[in-house]
Amino acid sequence: MDRRSILKNGGLLAAASLLAPAVRATEPEIKRKPVLTIAHITDVHLRPEEGAPERFEKCLSAVKKHGVDFILNGGDSILDASYDDVKRERVTELWNIWDRCMETVKPYEVYSCLGNHDMWWKAPSKEDEMYGKAYVVKRLNISKRYYSFTKKGWHFVILDSNNENISLDEEQFKWLENDLQQLVPGTPVLLMSHYPILGVTPSLVGGGHSDHVKLKNLFYKHKDKVRICLSGHNHLSDNAVYNDIRYCCNGAVSGYWWGKGDKDSAGPGYYYETPPGYAILRLYEDGQVENEYIPHGY
Structure with a gap:
C-alpha cells in the first residue's frame, strides 16, 4: 500500500473515531423499567342507570391491558348512599353491582x-x-378505614378523610406520624386520600383537606420519603408539585356521573x-414516579 493510500485510510479511521461518540450518543437509551405499575381509579359512582356497569367493566378491561400489578380505588365507589332519601334496598343494589363488576378484575x-x-x-x-x-370497610374488603402496606420497596398509605371539615381525625393523624417515622430513611411513599390534600382543583371547585397545612408540614419532615399524594373527589385532573412532592387529582371514572354533561362540559361526559x-402510575426503585391520566371514552 502506498503512502497516499495509508494517509487516506488513516484519515478515514481518524474521522470515524471522531464520529463514533456522536453516533453512540444518538442511540436510544435503554428505557428504565418500573418496579411497579399500578392503576388509580376513583369516583366510579356505580349505578344501574346509564349503562354504567357495562361501561365500567369496559374501563376495567382497558386498565388490565396496561399490565398493572394492582389497583388503587380512591372512593365514591357507588353513586350515592349518603343522601337523606336513600333506602336500604338501593344501597344494597349499588353494592351488589359493585361486587359483580369487581369480579371481572380478579385475581388483581x-x-x-x-x-x-x-x-x-x-x-x-x-x-x-x-x-x-x-359497612363500607366490609364491602370494599379492606382491613380498616385507614391502613398501609409495602410492596417492592414502595410504601402505600390509604387515608380516611371523611371527618370534620375534610380532615384526618387525631387518632389517624398520630398513626400517620408514627407510620412515616417507622420507615427506613429514603423509603418512597405514595399516599391516597379521597379528597385532594393540595393541588389546583380545590382552588377551582373546593373539596380539599382543611388540614392541608398540618399535613404539608408533616410531609416536609419526611421529604426524603413522601413522593406522591393521589386523590379524586373533584372529578377534575391536575398535577401539582410542592416541596418536591407531587399531588395528583386523577379525575373520575364516571366523568359527569355517567351523564352527558352540562353547558360547562368541554365534551360528552366531561366535568x-x-x-x-383513570390513571396509570409507574413507580421506580429510586423513588421517581410517573402519573398518566388516560381518558377511557366508554
Whole structure:
C-alpha cells in the first residue's frame, strides 16, 4: 500500500473515531423499567342507570391491558348512599353491582379508600349493620378505614378523610406520624386520600383537606420519603408539585356521573375540561414516579 493510500485510510479511521461518540450518543437509551405499575381509579359512582356497569367493566378491561400489578380505588365507589332519601334496598343494589363488576378484575388486588358518597348515614340506627364506615370497610374488603402496606420497596398509605371539615381525625393523624417515622430513611411513599390534600382543583371547585397545612408540614419532615399524594373527589385532573412532592387529582371514572354533561362540559361526559378516565402510575426503585391520566371514552 502506498503512502497516499495509508494517509487516506488513516484519515478515514481518524474521522470515524471522531464520529463514533456522536453516533453512540444518538442511540436510544435503554428505557428504565418500573418496579411497579399500578392503576388509580376513583369516583366510579356505580349505578344501574346509564349503562354504567357495562361501561365500567369496559374501563376495567382497558386498565388490565396496561399490565398493572394492582389497583388503587380512591372512593365514591357507588353513586350515592349518603343522601337523606336513600333506602336500604338501593344501597344494597349499588353494592351488589359493585361486587359483580369487581369480579371481572380478579385475581388483581384492589386497595380502596372511603369516599363521602359510600356511607349510609340514614340507617335506622347506628347499631344497624349497614350504618356508616364499618359497612363500607366490609364491602370494599379492606382491613380498616385507614391502613398501609409495602410492596417492592414502595410504601402505600390509604387515608380516611371523611371527618370534620375534610380532615384526618387525631387518632389517624398520630398513626400517620408514627407510620412515616417507622420507615427506613429514603423509603418512597405514595399516599391516597379521597379528597385532594393540595393541588389546583380545590382552588377551582373546593373539596380539599382543611388540614392541608398540618399535613404539608408533616410531609416536609419526611421529604426524603413522601413522593406522591393521589386523590379524586373533584372529578377534575391536575398535577401539582410542592416541596418536591407531587399531588395528583386523577379525575373520575364516571366523568359527569355517567351523564352527558352540562353547558360547562368541554365534551360528552366531561366535568368541565376533564374527560372520564383513570390513571396509570409507574413507580421506580429510586423513588421517581410517573402519573398518566388516560381518558377511557366508554
